[in-house]
Amino acid sequence: RNLLRAGHSVALWSNTLDKAKKLASEESNATVCATPKEAAAKADCLFLCVGDTAMSERVMLGENGVIEGIKAGAVVVDASTISPTASKAMGAKFAAKGAHFLDAPCTGSKPGAEKATLTFMVGGDKEVFEKTKPFLEAMGKQFYYCGAQGMGLHAKLSQNLVVGNIMQTLNESLVLAAKAGVDLELLVDILNNSVAKGMIPFKAPFVLRHDFSTNFSTRWMEKDLSLILESAGERAVPLPITSVTQQMVRATIAKGMGDDDMCGSIRVLEEMANVSVRKIDS
Numbered sequence: 120r121n122l123l124r125a126g127h128s129v130a131l132w133s134n135t136l137d138k139a140k141k142l143a144s145e146e147s148n149a150t151v152c153a154t155p156k157e158a159a160a161k162a163d164c165l166f167l168c169v170g171d172t173a174m175s176e177r178v179m180l181g182e183n184g185v186i187e188g189i190k191a192g193a194v195v196v197d198a199s200t201i202s203p204t205a206s207k208a209m210g211a212k213f214a215a216k217g218a219h220f221l222d223a224p225c226t227g228s229k230p231g232a233e234k235a236t237l238t239f240m241v242g243g244d245k246e247v248f249e250k251t252k253p254f255l256e257a258m259g260k261q262f263y264y265c266g267a268q269g270m271g272l273h274a275k276l277s278q279n280l281v282v283g284n285i286m287q288t289l290n291e292s293l294v295l296a297a298k299a300g301v302d303l304e305l306l307v308d309i310l311n312n313s314v315a316k317g318m319i320p321f322k323a324p325f326v327l328r329h330d331f332s333t334n335f336s337t338r339w340m341e342k343d344l345s346l347i348l349e350s351a352g353e354r355a356v357p358l359p360i361t362s363v364t365q366q367m368v369r370a371t372i373a374k375g376m377g378d379d380d381m382c383g384s385i386r387v388l389e390e391m392a393n394v395s396v397r398k399i400d401s
Contacts (some may be wrong), residue, residue, distance in 0.1 A: 121235045122166075123149055125257035130161035150295075155179075159188035164254055165195050168225070172201040179209050191217030194251050198239070200224045200276070203269035210243070210268045219247045222268055224275035225259065236260045240278075242271035281319070284360060291358045295347070298354045322382045327398040331376075331383030338377035340384075341368045 122129050123146040131139040132152045134375060143149040152158040155178050159165055165185060169175050179185045185195060195213055198245060203222070210220035221243035231237040237259035241248050250263055255262055265274045289310075296306045310316060325331070344365040351358045371377065371384040389396055 120146060121257045122254065122341045122376050123147070127254070127257070130158040132158040134174075154183035154188075156183040156184045157240045159193070159195075160186040160190070163190070163193055164251055165189070165193065166198060166254070167196075171315050172205045175199045176202050176205060176209065180212065181383045186212060186216060189213065189216055189218045191274035192219075193220065194247055196221045196223050196251060196255075198223050198225050200279070201272065203242075203272040203276075206242075206272055219244060220268065221248060221251065222271045223255070224272055226275065226278065227259070232258070234288070239263070239388040240265050240271040240274040242266060242273075243268045287360050291356075291361055295351055295354070295356050295358065299350065310318065326385055326396060329397050331379040331386075333380045334377060335381050336378050337368055337371050338386055340381040341365065341372055341377070344368060 120142060123142075126148075128148040128150070130150045130152050131143055132155050133139040136151070136153075139151045150161065152161065155167075167175070167178055167185070179197075180197070189195065193254070195218060197209075197220070201222075201224075206222045210222075213220045221241055223239045223241045223243075225237040225239045227237040235258050238261040239255055239259050241255075242261045242265050245264060252262060263271075263274065263277045265271045271299065290312075293303060293306070297303060297338065314321060325334075344361060345363055348358060348365060350356075351361070367387055368381070368384050370387045371379075374387065374388055376383055385396055
């Protein structure tokens with residue numbers, strides 16, 4: 120819809136054909152297509168966003184799929200969040216047809232899509248990205264070029280790792296508070312006015328500098344986690360994420376780093392993964 124409102128002519132296809140027909144009836148310059156192949160044949164730049172890897176592969180490579188209708192020189196932009204490996208494999212197949220391929224997963228959910236404020240994380244040829252950016256600007260507000268094909272997806276998955284775990288941790292916090300009888304609206308207000316709200320912008324720069332000088336020590340965080348789990352045990356509240364976090368923090372203390380800042384616990388995971396999470400100064 121936002122592409123149409125920006126003045127572009129758009130060939131529409133949807134798994135639910137009625138959605139495409141409804142959109143075409145409400146906006147001008149829209150053509151409804153019966154298959155992905157037909158839409159691809161009409162497009163110089165093609166966007167899709169589907170639910171999972173199998174759906175993307177079916178739309179792209181299946182019978183009457185995009186690859187059967189794609190024009191040489193056209194650009195395919197897959198905004199789905201799917202397997203980076205599978206995405207790269209699809210990109211190679213389109214390259215063999217003379218077409219370009221970008222993985223461009225987005226974040227912002229339904230409100231971001233409707234308001235054209237999505238954030239896109241893009242992998243692929245940078246010149247192709249720059250060529251395609253004016254179309255993306257009709258749909259989003261922030262664009263991160265992440266590198267070669269697949270890197271947009273790796274960035275999106277890494278972001279969702281944080282989102283998923285923060286959501287689970289928030290759930291654990293609310294459940295424990297509810298079981299203990301804490302006023303939940305009061306707790307939310309406390310969270311919104313504490314370091315919990317700004318943890319990423321506050322702590323991430325220290326991690327990237329490997330600056331673990333103490334603001335709040337790992338030792339005291341372990342103490343608090345133990346108290347949290349003790350309280351949860353008294354109330355039969357399962358806190359799986361918190362339990363794992365406590366073990367990682369204890370491992371940090373066992374390595375003699377208990378007096379360093381709590382963000383220094385990342386070093387245990389770095390060692391396990393054989394990687395350094397550190398910004399290299401240019």
